[in-house]
């Protein structure tokens with residue numbers, strides 16, 4: 109049943125048909141017809157941001173915390189170019205987004221018209237797919253395909269560029285179920301012979317480890333559930349990348365903590381020394397592998413990934429399984445149970461004994477102080493005072509992000525939103541607003557560095573306007589801390605431009621936007637201040653003045669293998685040339 | 690634990706694929722990429738090659754099914770087996786790409802290219818160019834008193850050889866289509 113309507117009305121209708129509740133956006137000349145259509149309805153809520161980059165990060169936070177696609181709307185030219193960082197971020201971290209951009213009318217395309225940019229050209233490498241729609245009759249079908257592509261297979265951002273005349277013109281609206289999506293159907297079932305091989309490996313491995321990533325979260329809650337079942341039933345240790353935290357509970361008995369450049373000693377050594385590595389939805393990123401030639405030299409490697417191009421891209425594996433993690437795990441569990449739930453008990457007992465030895469190193473230990481707040485201590489207290497609540501954490505990028513990953517525990521998937529692949533400073537604050545919009549009653553905290561936070565601070569207005577009581581927990585070291593750390597360890601202590609000069613008075617800044625501002629610098633006052641933040645019904649800017657020269661450990665200096673990690677105690681003796689990556 | 694009889698880096702299709710991933714030898718591969726003929730599809734394919742640093746030695750594209758709006762892109766590229774597998778997988782990820790076939794590995798392909806050669810010469814050189822054209826089964830498609838345009842089809846090697854012979858005889862210009870390829874047999 110086809111209905112006639114304008115292109116702009118189709119956008120709104122399609123959003124409703126796909127169950128979208130909220131869209132993050134910013135108007136401009138080239139999207140006025142769509143804003144007009146939004147004005148004339150009440151079902152879809154529009155969140156007016158203060159910068160288009162933030163609209164995309166909010167949509168990311170919304171998507172990551174709900175498992176649903178996030179939606180955004182930007183105008184042509186500068187609106188679209190401002191969205192590019194967010195799109196790239198979402199592509200790197202496989203976040204499903206559907207983004208609409210306005211465009212000059214079709215007859216003006218190519219004339220360097222006012223606010224014209226080659227948006228599909230610019231965003232081609234930073235979207236999973238994009239479309240320029242030139243015919244209103246094809247618009248509905250394109251939007252339906254866009255939702256399908258964004259959410260199927262390995263998720264990612266897609267963009268639809270909409271010339272203004274296409275928004276004004278009348279056309280036929282077709283329903284989602286009539287859309288042609290047949291040819292893009294990524295394979296979700298793993299090859300059953302390969303899955304059986306995996307089970308055989310599970311049955312005999314003496315030193316196994318699960319290495320899991322964001323793919324488990326993207327696969328949905330069923331994947332996390334099945335993974336927990338398999339991990340607990342086999343008794344295998346499990347570690348995860350930054351993106352995968354929460355898929356297995358931090359309180360679970362097999363949890364080794366995060367791995368990678370700032371991962372835990374026991375997790376990285378288990379990766380290095382294992383004889384069976386089962387990679388579930390992770391991608392052997394360079395922050396994980398360290399030096400490729402020495403990466404886990406003795407293990408048989410299994411890689412389960414929905415994206416065939418992730419397999420053998422960096423690390424050659426022994427057993428590739430292309431498929432959705434949940435489907436593969438379901439089959440693996442079935443086969444493993446049917447074959448008698450066998451594991452190598454003796455081997456495992458020795459392996460765990462070894463892991464317990466590594467744990468005794470207490471790699472996260474730090475020297476606390478009663479004069480100045482150590483950032484690690486601040487996070488320990490935040491964890492202690494919030495862990496029993498319905499809590500969502502976002503982060504910015506830098507040392508604070510790594511400390512957050514080390515010191516906060518995640519018990520469920522979709523509770524941890526961070527910019528992993530792109531490492532985008534300025535992600536966390538808008539992402540926290542997106543999360544809060546999706547979960548109005550939850551406690552949403554952005555663990556931030558002062559420098560990152562300033563990159564999208566204009567969104568304070570958005571938070572005030574839409575009554576999102578987000579808590580901005582700034583670990584203020586008055587430094588671009590992570591940059592300072594590399595300069596300290598790798599560039600002879602020459603701190604070139606890595607301090608935060610001319611910072612605002614955060615408390616006054618908060619008040620000027622109608623927020624609450626809290627500043628704390630004495631460790632004795634920290635708990636009360638955190639409680640005040642949590643209990644305040646509204647957005648809070650929490651300026652936590654911390655030690656300025658703390659470095660984040662453990663650290664695998666880039667280009668080194670896992671077994672050459674630096675612990676806090678070794679740092680003084682460490683000297684090395686500048687790093688390449 | 691029990692050793693597995695699987696080679697490192699076996700590719701996505703089968704756990705029992707025994708090709709040697711570690712081989713550092715680069716070789717030339719002809720890939721056929723079947724795509725929806727929609728705006729920007731060629732830019733996506735080319736952008737992938739430049740963005741990820743792969744080689745393109747030759748590329749041809751044309752719509753092969755007008756009703757279904759399908760185009761066939763034939764790409765000749767070079768790389769180790771691992772790189773070629775990565776290129777295939779990356780191409781396979783592009784939404785309007787329906788199929789990627791590594792003709793070199795999967796099906797001893799028939800490969801042909803068409804080229805036009807302009808040779809300007811008089812006297813003995815002019816006669817020699819005609820003689821060689823005959824040997825190579827090139828056709829004269831334009832002639833003036835001072836020049837010929839030859840049309841030749843064949844494998845890229847044959848066309849290279851023809852170009853070498855024509856150069857001293859007054860070769861002025863060459864236009865080549867790039868390789869078109871199909872698997873042999875039914």
Ligand SMILES: Cc1ncc(C[n+]2csc(CCOP(=O)(O)OP(=O)(O)O)c2C)c(N)n1
Pocket residue numbers: 504505506507508509531532533534556557558559560561583585587588589590591
């Ligand atoms: C947009 C952007 N620009 C630059 C960088 C490089 N960078 C990574 S961490 C960092 C410093 C972050 O400082 P801050 O937010 O204060 O966090 P800290 O490390 O001090 O905890 C910089 C500049 C980046 N990741 N993103």
Ligand SMILES: [Mg+2]
Pocket residue numbers: 506557558559583584585586587588589
């Ligand atoms: Mg800082």
